[in-house]
Amino acid sequence: MPALGADMTAGRLIAWLKHPGEAVTRGDIIAEVDTDKGVIEVEVFTSGVLEKTLVEPGTKVPVGMPLAIIREAGGAPAPAAAPVAVPSPEGRARISPAARRLAAELGVDPAAVHGTGPEGAVTLDDVRQASGKGARGERMRQAVAAAVTRSKREIPHYYIGHTIDLGPATTWLAEQNRDRPVARRLVHSALLVKAVALALREFPELNARWVEGRVAPIADINVGLAISLRDGGLVAPALHHADRLNVDELMAGTLDLVERARAGTLRSSELSDPTITVTILGDRGVDTVYGVVYPPQVAIVGFGKVVQGPWVVDGSVVARPLVRATLAADHRVSDGHRGALFLAGVADRLRDPGRL
Amino acid sequence: MTRDELRQAVLGVLKEIAPEADLSRLAPDAPIRDQLDIDSIDFMRLLIGVHEKLHVDVPESDYPKVAALTGLLDYLDARLAGGSAKR
Helix, strand or coil: CCCCCCCCCEEEEEEECCCCCCEECCCCEEEEEEECCEEEEEECCCCEEEEEECCCCCCEEECCCCCEEEEECCCCECCCCCCCCCCCCCCCCCECHHHHHHHHHHCCCHHHCCCCCHHHCECHHHHHHHHCCCHHHHHHHHHHHHHHHHHHHHCCEEEEEEEEECHHHHHHHHHHHHCCCHHHCCCHHHHHHHHHHHHHCCCHHHCEEEECCEEEECCCCCEEECEECCCCCEECCEECCHHHCCHHHHHHHHHHHHHHHHHCCEEHHHHHCCCEEEEECHHHCCCCCCCCCCCCECEEEEECCCEEEEEEECCEEEEEEEEEEEEEEECCCCCHHHHHHHHHHHHHHHHCHHHC | CCHHHHHHHHHHHHHHHCCCCCHHHCCCCCEHHHHHCCCHHHHHHHHHHHHHHHCCCCCHHHHHHHCEHHHHHHHHHHHHHHCCCCC
């Protein structure tokens, strides 16, 4: 069971999409699991033949437990520990009084609910889940709460901001979009994300994870894009190798992530791989974002609303489209000085959008 | 296509983007984005959906005309009647 964020402890297997004996290739979707972040498609990270599945659909599986054995091409199967499955109760359902009351209120038959509590007891969350009423939003809220609480408890944040002239980027976008069909048009966010990804190449301490008291820089730049969900909560799936994507690919990737995040069909690697988060809240009217670092990441970049404002060019005040970029970062890993240089690097890249 | 069919087509696209919204309460002359909490990416998804369904590509320069439902329907009406829909 892959860990899809610092706050995830377990997931429930919904279905196998491959069956024993089938060939699988790295990146194939092998299963669907239900998590606090919605239904996630689990990918395989090796190629070979699916030898055996170790978990039945409906089972809640702790993070880290093997789900299946895959025999690699020409090799022996990877050793896999037996999964610890939470057994379903036999006969009458074990259920707490509170969960039983809720089940009665929601019209749910406790005997038909799969229990995930101790010894297979049916919990409040199981009842909500079975009812399909409000469970997802509440679980999502709890997952977000766990992550941000840990962040604010453990991570000494520092916050810095930099106002960026988006005049060149805005002009460039208008020119690009003039002759493009709507499906191929670009919006500011694609340029902002690309500028962040490129600037990160020179600041590996911001593209890193803090694990067991040490910083571990990550070679790949996978930008987690904060996406709010319509029924509450948020996810920040990765745009993999964002620094290597051109802006058209970034834009297509953004549209695809938004659509799948809302539909609940994100992939496991998209939730486990982000190395930094970018949150863009300008559409909601805010001018400045003070982000909360998502552990074990060590930095989050925020962008506010693009507004027309005064800007000095060659000694004269002119109106320019401006955006406030902010960095919230883990002070154990980086200092404000480096953070400031990083934001200046983002601004530099946005001055010449044709090279993004 | 009648005005009502056009309206249903547009509301169908909106429903996919904001499934939780009660579209019967959408004020026809106020900006759709403000009413449904739609960001620039979702607005683009709306226009992509309109393009796919009705084959009318709204250029960026016309975005101000299609901010509210009435404006969008008027715009689509005119474009479809004029036969100038871009594919």
